[in-house]
Amino acid sequence: MQLFYHHLYSALPLPERHRFPIKKYQLLKTAIAELGVTAEQFKQPVKASAAQLALCHSEHYIHQFINGTLSDNAIKKMGFPHSQALVERTLYSVGASIQAAEHALNSGLSANLSGGYHHAYRESGSGYCIFNDLAVAAAHLITSEQASTVLILDCDVHQGDGTAEIAQCHNNIITCSIHCEANFPRIKQHSDYDFALPAHTTDPDYLATLKQALAFCVRIHQPDIILYNAGADIYEKDELGLFNVSLAGVYQRDYHVINFCKQQQIPLMCALGGGYQRQQSEVVKVHKQLFQAALDLY
Template sequence: MLFDWLQQSQFGKHCALHIPNAIDIDLIKQVHNAAYVDGFINGTLDEKRLKRIGFPWSNALVERTLHSVAGTLLGAELALQHGIAIQISGGYHHAHADFGSGFCIFNDLVIAARQLILNNSARKILIFDCDVHQGDGTATLTAEREDIISCSLHCDKNFPARKAHSHHDLTFAKGTADAEYLKLIADILPLLLNTYQPDLLMFDAGVDVHQGDELGLINLSDHGLLQREQLVLGIAKRAEIPIVCVAGGGYCRDTLHLVNRHSQLYIAATELFC
């Protein structure tokens, strides 16, 4: 539905659409345990592992996963060329080396970042995760790295119950509203960019921080969500650091509301980059 909105709205004319091929499975195995990867691809994971992921296995899920992970890598490559790219899905930050969790199977953020560094397309990458849930998988997968920096801004009393240690973890209490949330981003993101001087900023733009989200527990308004997107994109633009954005989480039975929340990222990008 977000794809349809992009095609039909006034913002569609500003977007060049790129469709990825399925990612090479060997690239996934550079980040994830080979037995886990093969088990998912072949449909042989046990029920306990599938339950932890949250999806029933199917061939369609495999195809969707391989294309979505590839979309983040393609988006990152395009961002380095054009200054900004937005992946219509992605943000699978609960995927660990040998298991998936919380609707995340393979960690597209770390896979893409690692590949860019291996290809010498980037020296250092900052993952700025604004999904309401901590990026625990990203944290564990980057814990020993100094070239992929993880920063997670999340609700302290939300999933996962047991938090990992990102390079930087910043927490919000239940009910945090626009002003406090936006001030922290305005204070911390320029500092991180100045400290690490990354060649690419990866922005997990989860909309589960919205006050209407069914799993979020943080109270950003519609305007606050738009302001967040404007703030992050604006800081990256002023710093002249390319930014790739992924959709991240969002949980609402009314899909029209969910599309509206995700669309704020495209509205902000159009305002700032077109």
């Protein structure tokens, strides 16, 4: 399993008490290494190009973000103060998802220790998401003729609204979002398949929905690869989630997705998605379930 990571993931300077748990990426890398992942399995990505971003985002928005000319309202909606460090981090993160997707096509499984920025729309960022890395990766695979059909399986607790909006212009990108109906964003978009579960959903209902949704999407669309947003914010102690899914339930979700793809011989690329606890070491324990499941299966 190849893992894509850049030190800038956790190097972004943020205001004191900013809500985003920026240190979790470095903490997770250390935790994964303790599971037995070797240094050779971590690969540094290269930056996404403007041409790759333009597969899913307007050139005007790309130019404004990279050159620091976004409006104050656009920056507020994005959720991060603009800086050159943010530009660099973003380009590396999107590049990592593109390269991880390409690697998965050849090896079967890979992951980006960032990514899952599913609230980013074609013309704007939102909710800590600037460019939609999984949509860009999917469009890149299709445009470069490495894949014909790509399934984006979004298991973050929040709907993949930006992904749904972008994919409306890409017929071969199939979007499936399993999320909390009562959670952000207030106004939902239309994915190809939306499974909106009620607040306080527990392990049995969540896992049953996941299994049915994944099997259905694969049977109908026969994707060449699945891009998986493995959001840790479905966990019952997440501070921005509303589900009652246990830590064991998170592991079972990730295990099922990886095992299903392994059994069906479908390449799988994983991204972290959301996970929000003030004690960042605690959210790392939730994200770590993905990598434990992968090691248990491979």
